[in-house]
Amino acid sequence: MAREAIYQQSDPERKSGEQSSSAAGADGASPHDGADSVEGQVPKTRPDADGKLRPRRMDEMVGQRDVIERLKIAIDAATSRSEPLGHILFDGPPGLGKTTFATVIPNEMNTSVQMANGAGLRAPKDLLPYLTNVSEGSVLFIDEIHRVPKAVEEYLYTAMEDFRIDVVLGDGVNARTLNLELKPFTLIGATTRAGMLSAPLRDRFQIREHLGWYTRAELAEIVHRNAKKLSVVVDDGTADMIADRSRSTPRLANNRLLWVRDYAQSKADGKFDREITRAALDMIGIDELGLDKQDRNYLDTLMRVFLGGPAGLDAIAHTMNVSSDTLEDEVEPFLLRSELLVRTRRGRLATPKSYEHMKRPMPDI
Ligand SMILES: Nc1ncnc2c1ncn2[C@@H]1O[C@H](COP(=O)(O)OP(=O)(O)OP(=O)(O)O)[C@@H](O)[C@H]1O
Ligand SMILES: [Mg+2]
The missing domain is CATH 1.10.10.10 (Winged helix-like DNA-binding domain superfamily/Winged helix DNA-binding domain)
Structure with a gap:
């Protein structure tokens, strides 16, 4: 199948469904972590609080022990061989830590990360700034990778496998193809719908990890850790109650905690126990099973x-x-x-x- 060429001129109309993020240690909030959630859905954690609560190192992450163990081995091996880490695909429902892993891994490897969104990569040329910007061993994170169109996907194949892309300069009879060498890099893809990924793309990821739901104890631990970061005191019963009402999802546990903190600040001098927590969560329609x-x-x-x-x-x-x-x-x-x-x-x-x-x-x- 003939591939559509990447044209080298820049496109001033390029929409910013994607975002370039700077080096390790950057906030790491994904471009869609803000207020623009799907209608009727629990909003994602506020970007300012999200940056504060999102773990920055593997050791700060709770749960997903098997995934973390395998990633640590892969990171250790790549680091000791001075090679880039193999491409990694994370899949799983929203709010379970895909973006968090994608920001923690570059931190662990002491390298930089660029962040893109599959929905923003509408034509092959949209990939070009990212690919030409990769430095040796750095990470390119493509969130919602199932939304990358076929024509763009085909460019990812050679970029991932051979670290090169073919760029067409000029057009018509003057067109010539330039074979562009890329620095070896790591592509991290995230998707909530792994089934929508084509087999050739899926198979180019050496490491594939599925993120599963969190237990009550893991969520309660996340609540305790984040309460500390927010300088509020939370007893065990309260942490358990927030965990029970968080649908096995860290993002929701964070959202609930932030809301209860706000509620307590306005109604109870900032202190909260089970009673205040129940009243706060009842007020936003979160019931005892965590249903909203x-x-x-x-x-x-x-x-x-x-x-x-x-x-x-x-x-x-x-x-x-x-x-x-x-x-x-x-x-x-x-x-x-x-x-x-x-x-x-x-x-x-x-x-x-x-x-x-x-x-x-x-x-x-
Ligand atoms: N293992 C974890 N330990 C502690 N906190 C976590 C963990 N995983 C996720 N979180 C918290 O939950 C929030 C949401 O996680 P994240 O943004 O990584 O989810 P996601 O899988 O990328 O979701 P989406 O599919 O909606 O993009 C993070 O900001 C972080 O604070
Ligand atoms: Mg994400």
Whole structure:
């Protein structure tokens, strides 16, 4: 298949769906970690607080022990051979640490990182500034790598495998191809949808790691560590309560902690215990299983409009006026894991447990 050329002229129209970040030790917040979250979704941690709470070294990270152990071995081996680390792909649901790993690894290797977003790399030329900027052993992080279009992806193949790209200079009869050598670098890709990655791209990552949900104890530890960073005192019971209501997700634990801190500051001189925490989380609609308004809205729609199902994802999404991607990525994984929902071939089905949780009678069938 003929490849589209990368043209060398710069494009002043280049949109900034991506972001270049400077050397190790930079804040490391991903470009989409700010306020622009999907409609109806719990907002990602505020960028200022996010920078403060995000671990900077592997040892500050909680959980994911197996992943950390394997990465440490790979980093040790690459460092002792003075070679760049092999390309790494992280996949897993949002808020579990993909971007955190991508910022911690360059810190561990004492190298710099550039941050791009797959959605921002719309044409091969969008890759060029990143690839020509890589220094020996540095990291290029492409978040949401499943959104990289095919034409751009094909340039990544030679860049990843042979550390070179072919640049076309000029056009028409004057066009000539320049074979550009790149410094050996490490590509770190992150995706919430590994299944959408093509096999050739997936296979070019030497290391592939799936990030799984966090336990209650791990989340409680994250709450304790971050409370310290925020200079607030949190007792064990309170940390457990925040952990229980955080859907096994560090980002949500951080969001909950930040909200409870704000609430306590305004209502209780900054001090908080289980009672204050419960009141603060009730106020934003987070219940004792950690479900938020959107989760309950999903279950309510499924029970009220579709009589508990089976109902198709698109039909539920249309009724709720939310994209089906959002439901599939942000809402369903935790409902499925919590046994509040099952996916059958005929559609989504509410479980007896979810009727009990929503305090609704099971329909007679
Ligand atoms: N293992 C961990 N230990 C401590 N804190 C963590 C860990 N993983 C994630 N966090 C916290 O959770 C926040 C969200 O994590 P991160 O941004 O890395 O998620 P992500 O997987 O990149 O999500 P998305 O798919 O939405 O981009 C981080 O800012 C960090 O504070
Ligand atoms: Mg991320």
